[in-house]
Amino acid sequence: MSHVASVKNVSKVYTRGVFRKRLIQALMSISLEVPDKGLISLVGESGSGKTTLGKILVGLTMPTSGELSWKGTTVIKDGKITQRDIYLANRHKFVYVHQDPYTALNPSKNVKNILEPVIRRYKKHLSDADRFRYIKELLEEVGLVPAEYFVDKYPHHLSGGMRQRLSLARALIVDPHLIVADEVVSMVDPSIRVSLINLLKKIVESRGTSIVFISHDLGAAVYAAGDSPMYVMLRGLVVESGPANEIIYRPEHPYTRALISNIPVPLVLSERKVRGLDGVIESESARSPNVSSLCPFSQMCPLLDAECSSLTPGSYMKVGPNHYSLCVKAGKLPRWRPSWLPAASG
């Protein structure tokens, strides 16, 4: 499978403070590929580096080191643009859709005027009548129907979900190779989250556009990816990657396991009872003090021991077809089941 975009060993260090002496390591040696005509999910807590990675993929943020390739051509390497002409010619085909649909749209423009300038710029061949027809088609594609009703509406007339659909419509005008959808469902009502994710899946299917779906909500990320790859991030590192359903069913990293166990589940699987924190060490005293490890989960991991100090940022263990884990114990981890799953089933 060819890749629409890929990064190899990218790191990002932000400098802070008056003298730029404070360094913040946002990403540490990350490699991943976005397949052509495919959807991948990035999931992680806030501060895990998923937005930085998304911005690097579309060329909005310059990585400190490592390579970014678009369609097989290396465009950025070690903080420099290597192929300026290719980079500039393709930049607009890699788009970024922002988290907050309330600030991403100009409040003083109606739907038609939000879309039209972009169409004039990137679809120069369209006549006035064609352009209007194109706006209609776009709105219908993203589910803003009837399109005639929406063309003269202003953003404040639209709900969060509708605004997000409009943001997507605007992103589609350039016929993008890749859309990075950063937390597009987090500010949308729960009852319409699934329909928005379905829209993203439809775009991948009908247009062949690749999508990187970024979310902090594991449930949404798994639903979006399904059998496609998901990357679980923690403190600037990908700790586990593989087909999303497989990761949830057979997690091979203590962090992923703890995440799955501790997320509240809405189903009545057993009599309701608030469970305690599972698979995580909370108190300082219970931690193994003598082990220093690069593992981003070492501070809270109940399985930490001397073996963990051998970990390096690139040392992934293969635990299944396309399924990798950054844990040195992956494959030898104890048997596990989510703590909310009743013993009878599964």
Next chain:
Amino acid sequence: MSDELKSGEGLKPKLALRNLRMEYLVREGSIKAVSGVTLFIDEGKITAIVGESGSGKTSLVETFLKILPKNARIRGGEALLRLSNGGEVDLVKADERTMGRLRGKVIGYIPQGAQNSLNPVLTVEQHFVETLKNHGLWDQESSVSEIRSMLSLVRLDPDTVLKKYPFELSGGMKQRVVIALTMVLKPELVILDEPTSALDVFSQRVLLNILSNVSMQYRNTMVLITHDIPVVAELADRVAVLYAGTVVEVGDTYEIFKEPLHPYTSMLISAIPSVADIYVKRIPKPVPGEPPSLLNPPPGCKFHPRCPYAVEKCRTSEPPLYEPKKGRFVKCWLYSGGEKL
């Protein structure tokens, strides 16, 4: 404490809202944020009020706490609060002096994002001292130990946390300090608005545990406002589902999740994607359409434009709250055979 337990069981609710209405006046007309809410909050239980954004969850609470913005108008209804000394107050009619006496000591309210409201130049200890002194509860001998036990209850180490400033604490820790600050006044009714929304998975799990322990230890009545259905499923005893400013269904949590009666409740529960899906082979189904505008809400049942069971009656007249089973209320014509409230 045991006396309170006995009197709380099966008797009058701690807070009874009847047909409460509130509107916001805006240039375009009026936003009917709370339109006829009838809801009983049982004593000693955790009641969750769930709804999507704009369903009026926070507006409802601000209405009976009377902390509304200037353009809000209460249009009727009553909110009867039963006090531990046996008295009753209608919060809607109560004047500002009465409300001032009730807020904090009787009703504790933790608004959304309260962790950011800690004073950056005061230590955690000073926050506690100030709070207790302002409510006239400061006692040289007992207060300090009370503060320390309260901090332990929310799983913070009093020795380290008391001397710290807010910026030295993580978001989850600040959240717990705020909960301890509210609980130290021993309110009879605690209202928490979206307590889990800004927290990561592990801090959220710790907080759920703490809230469950606090409610077990103090037996106070808790109201949890949230859009996070899974959190409700774990923590709450009772659930009230809000849609477009009205309560559409109320019942015990287990029952509601096992067998939701209102079409909206069942569609909302099945719309949430979850990590459990793959274990139980479930595929989330979206609710069609969008939540209605409260500026011009649809006539009749407010859910009818999105409801697959809607009939002509639903489009013209609003259903009353039916009680098909004891303690279970649903606002839907489908249950018109049941007893009307």
